[in-house]
Amino acid sequence: MNTIAVRELGRRDYSSVYDEMRAFTAARTPETRDELWRVEHPPVFTQGQAGKPEHLLNPGDIPVVQSNRGGQVTYHGPGQVVIYVLVDIARRGYGIRSLVTRLEDAMIATLASYGITAAARTDAPGVYVSGVFDDGLGPRPGSRKIGSLGLRISRGCSYHGLSLNVAMDLAPFSRINPCGLLDMRMTQVADLGGPADCSCVETDLIAALRTKL
Template identity: 45%
Template sequence: MLETSETSRPSAALRIVRRGREDYQTSFDAMRAFTDARSADTPNEFWIVEHPPVFTLGLGADQSHVLAAHHIPVVQTDRGGEVTYHGPGQAVIYLLMDLRRSHPKARLFAREFVNKIEQAVIDTLAAYNLAGERKAGAPGIYVSEGEFAGAKIAALGLKVRGNGCTYHGVSLNVEMDLTPFSWINPCGYAGLATVDMTTLGATAALADVQHTLAQHLQDLLTS
């Protein structure tokens, strides 16, 4: 069952929709349908979701980066980026937003939009005493210190339509079976290590991390 909450600020209205565990294709189809149907007055939405195991390919992805799919479905999408994995124990938030409401030249704002999403992940990790960082030319967030320095802990991929409306979003590894990441070249990088928050020593329920990440995204993207 979907749960929806709504917040309104002078600069924006936002609905947060908790979709629970949902098949990726269902979410993907719904995101496109929502974006097709929205008008200038449609509130922006964050969709919080958890997926069964799935590999997803970006629009220009090289399918050879899927080394061995095993039993996991591979879905072609229209987001940017290469191949990634979604599965249980991962906080996924889809960002269905109209960038023109905060910046009239949406294409110029897209880079800042990505930067704010990455900052929200860094702030979320900091709330659990974990340190994350960006890497130039490699979207996402990586562990910045300790035994797992350099490992990827969060990925992002977006679709920005010509009218400035976005969908897809960000995923943060909370407590996962990380094995499927070894069956791909994550984000197109052979041998890229991936990690989750639990492996780094953070004990947090998925729902708590979902809430924390959504709050930081809201603070950065709607203020």
């Protein structure tokens, strides 16, 4: 089986990387090596292929880009680890549901290494943290989302991928219903006692992805 290469893209505009993912996938052959693309985006809302406009509450001056991934609207910005997963899942012998689970498990394992307990949900892809949170009305138990994912499969190959909130401005998430979830609040690694260094989290998450994929 081909090994997975890691490509470091730095901070890049979402639309240009989106175009490159599609081109890479369209040009793949059975011998093309699988890749993980690590990137940080300037502030942007991305809307999934079947995204509903009512989940865009107040985008303001942050651009909204339509994409062909699954899922609803999400936000990307500095302080968030974004990894695009360009993998030939047909060659690896598993399907889309298995890929989703593997990506969620990699995020969960990475968070666990920081002492953060997270879990997936059967009704909404991504990774969630349960606990007691204070939204200004006093501490209350609840659930918050920390990791998101959206994928596209073309000719048995995946692109798009996952995002994990590390140490970012979470305020833009209040301008949308994240991933179409009403009243869903977001959280991040640094606020839960984990590292605030995206490079550290990136390294750990890529190691987990290589194990799970």
